[in-house]
Amino acid sequence: MDSKLSLDKTATVALNYDAVLADLEAIEPLISIFPKLESLNKLGPNTFEWKLKPIGAMGVSHAVHYAAIYEVDKANGRLSFKAKEGVGNATLSGAFQFKPNGKQVDIEIEINGQLRDIKVPMLLKAATPGFIKTMFDGLVDRFIEKLGEKYGK
Numbered sequence: 001m002d003s004k005l006s007l008d009k010t011a012t013v014a015l016n017y018d019a020v021l022a023d024l025e026a027i028e029p030l031i032s033i034f035p036k037l038e039s040l041n042k043l044g045p046n047t048f049e050w051k052l053k054p055i056g057a058m059g060v061s062h063a064v065h066y067a068a069i070y071e072v073d074k075a076n077g078r079l080s081f082k083a084k085e086g087v088g089n090a091t092l093s094g095a096f097q098f099k100p101n102g103k104q105v106d107i108e109i110e111i112n113g114q115l116r117d118i119k120v121p122m123l124l125k126a127a128t129p130g131f132i133k134t135m136f137d138g139l140v141d142r143f144i145e146k147l148g149e150k151y152g153k
Contacts, residue, residue, distance in 0.1 A: 001118045003129045005092070007136055008110050011144045015105040015151040017077070020098050023151075024079050027070050030096070031079075033150055035142040038063075046070045049087055055135045060128055062118045066090040089116045107147065109140055 023029040031048065032040050041049040049067040056062055065088030068081040077098035083091035092113035099106040120128050 001120045001125060001128060002114055002116045003118055003132050004114050005132060005136060006112045007133060007140065009108070009137070009140050009144070011107045012101060012104050013107060013144060013148045013152075014103060015098075015107075015147060017098065017100045017105050019151050020105065020147070021074055021077060024077065024096075024098065025072055025074050027072065027079065031070075033143070033146045035139050035146065043067055043084070043087075046072070047084060051088075055139065056131075060118065060120050060124055060131055062089075062115060062132070064088075064090050064092075064115060066092050066113075068092060083113055090114065107144060109144070111136065111140070 020030070027046060028040065028042065028048070036053045036055060037050065038053045039051045043049050047067060047069045050065065052064040054061045054063040067084035067087035069084050070079060070081045072079055077100075078095055080095040082093045085091065090113060092111055094109070094111040097108040115132060118128065118132070124131070
């Protein structure tokens with residue numbers, strides 16, 4: 001089964017903005033703290049292949065595997081990514097936006113795309129898109145927590 005994914009998260013966290021920008025420019029140190037990351041391989045300039053450990057419950061499980069090409073806009077604190085076609089079982093694009101807000105940083109995370117070949121029991125097919133979104137929401141929430149742990153003041 002295939003499922004579209006669209007999520008948009010915002011949070012305000014006490015982070016060292018300059019440290020975030022330094023890793024934003026390098027890309028890998030920032031994205032490598034994403035939860036459930038099994039491997040992150042550099043395929044070329046600003047291009048990374050992601051393999052996540054399986055996520056799921058109640059008979060639905062999916063090990064997301066995709067590649068993306070990243071574009072850094074350091075002046076605006078933005079790391080955007082566009083799916084690289086032909087790699088893995090997902091095509092995901094989006095952006096990580098960081099904006100200073102006093103002693104804190106506003107974080108906006110947007111992820112859109114499609115997950116393919118999800119193994120789902122027949123009775124759960126109708127509920128799967130919402131379930132997948134909930135699972136990804138949880139991963140992004142944990143990613144925001146990990147940003148706070150790594151870059152917190």
